[in-house]
Amino acid sequence: MMELVCPAGTPTALRAAVEAGAHTVYCGFADESNARNFPGLNFSRAELAEAAAFAHARGAHVYVAINTFPRAGAQQIWHRAIADAETCGADAVILADLGLLAYAAERHPKLRRHLSVQAAAANPDAINLYASAFGVKRVVLPRVLSVQEITAINREIDVETEVFVFGGLCVMAEGRCSLSSYATGLSPNMNGVCSPASHVDYRDQGDTQEARLGGFLIHKTPKGGVSPYPTLCKGHFVSPDHKGNAIDGHLFEDPVSLDATELIPQLQKAGVKALKIEGRQRSRAYVAQVVRAFRAAVEALEADQPMPAGLLRQLTEGQAATTGAYRKTWR
Amino acid sequence: MLTGDMFAQSLQSVSGPLPALVRRLPAPPLPPALLSAAFTWLLGSALRRHPGVLARMGEAANARFLLDATDAPTLLLLHPSARRLSALPRRAAPPAHDAAIHGSLGAFLAMLHGAIDGDALFFSGALAIGGDTGAVLALRNALDDAEIDLAAELAALAPPAAPLLRLAVRGLERHTGLLLARPTTAALR
């Protein structure tokens, strides 16, 4: 059966994911060592140890994301995170930074290393480089790749591949984006946040509501209606040309989410080992519902049954879903 | 699209409708000061039973949250680190606060009980945020992890707060038509 790798932002969500049928849960410590460093989210050391014990007792694995890029002069924060993840019983750490990969390979050789999507390893050369240099055993593929490209990649590499199938969609190359720090001073790479809540401002302007990030207007919607979070790349912008015309809309991406349920059989044929669900910042209710549905999907695949579709439409942001880059028309 | 009808339906399944007989009884009036004392007692008790909430909130526990359940008779002001939950009359100028959440009582309960996904609540406009967004996020995440059940918190409360609050809760239930219990552990009273 394909491995289902599920997000856990809190201990409660982790338990819910395991009980809903996750083969593996992934989580992070409550600090800047991972790319979901949001207020009130993530695990203390004690909580992680307890969670790992809970998961292991039920036959599930725990991966710890330490996938931001250590700050110069403060690398020890990330080094301690790796050591503590190992002590807590993590089955693997998910890393992105070259220096941190080298450190982990040298100082914690027995701790399984996975390559985060934040490493943006988008072709077999990159993956083979990381594999031979740092002994990574699995790579999480960037969401910009099509099924054909994933198939081709798997033919040229020896390590396992893990692919996102549901949740928030990052349209830029992950781990290589400074849009957030341009507007706010905080970035996924440096601080583990994108479009941080600390710089969000919702303002009522009569019959409209405005959502700003770092002072820049990202969304303007009718009051009382749908009010998307002002994630930068999902904003509504205007682009004028030199002739006085202007195009306005979601110039970078519509606020939709990824739902590649229908493509799971093809992903399996493409040689993908594990399916990843995005959403450590989502609630226990969301996680339980999504994991249950995807567990049903991978079991259906195992039993040669058709994929269940549309089960999860209500949960996708903006309530419209896309199969993302996996079908090549996206570009 | 999470429409108003769908939302009302999912709330019904989450917090069931009140028996018709009970709805016909008049709502007992309670002075805000008394209500505040009782709510603060309830909050203190809940925080003792769920110590992880304050820890998980971190800095955000110092924020004051204005909870504006639009179909409830009063406003609530929540100050987690001070362990204070006050009921305030609705006036032209709201009380000083760092963050505000507006929505129906049903939406608030759905958030408290983790019954409907927080993002779904916020994106659909069922809950609207103002002020310190980070603090609201911290509150939401802490509540989601804590698995609070209002009915259980009330049941665990000692007198004199308990009977007072049960009266207040009855009033709220009649006012809004909702049972204020967490879906998986709803007990009939």
Added chain:
Amino acid sequence: MAVRMDLTVGPIAFFWDAERVREFYRGLAKAPVARVVIGEWVCSKRLPFWRHEIPDAIAALQQAGKEVALSTLALITLVRERKDTAELLDMGLPVEVNDLSALYHIPEGTPFQVGPMVNVYNEGTLQWLAQRGATRISLPPELPLASVAALAEAGRKAGVAVEVWGHGRVPLAISGRCYHARLHGRSKDSCQFVCGDDPDGRDVDTLDGQKFLTVNGVQTLGRTVTTAARQIGELEAAGVASLRLSPHIGDFAGVARAWAQALAGDREALLPALDRLLPDAIFSDGFLAGRAGASMGEAVA
């Protein structure tokens, strides 16, 4: 430990026609810059239109005493692109790696350079790249001064020259999707090279008219000209070896001269000079100051 900083001209980000490219490098041969990086780092579809200009440009620059390096693409995905990258190494010039996968083709022991599109945030990464053969690293523009200083020090110990973004619209993101084509209702495969219409990139504003970003094919840039003009002293004191000037239309040689004069002594005159040369530009230096990149703040002491 202070060293005299010099200037690097980065590769052209935009899709310029062959004639504009030719003019640009001809002008640059006389400019007071120490080194020039040439190559297509944004979109491989553009290469056939101007790659024939590259050998002459290299010759002219080398004749003028400039060091020349060749840049890889910033996002390598296609088989063709991987092959092109491997061939770049056979051209006998130092290669600036802007997609880490290019390193796969560089044998251990062969020196190489690292461009601003590679994530070098800390000493561990710098040291690993150094022992792998890196001789020069141009840092990611979003780094604050404190990190730059720590990395410059690590570079000094490891024998690696550390470079910082000095001038130009800063690269913020790269994607498999072409946003320029998308503006015209097309996809990357059928783009008809619309990015060529915007030699300095296409403006993106907010709904309330605030200048925000710039689209350049698959790349998204800031709208402001990110400048290190107010941090020259601090960067020098930190041991930064060079500053990167990123090509834009207009009097770029003039920009280079203004910068060279500032590095030689007259720092206060630089921003006013740049303002005169680029009257439509908005300048920002938030990244180095540890704030929002789009902001212009007080110089860091």
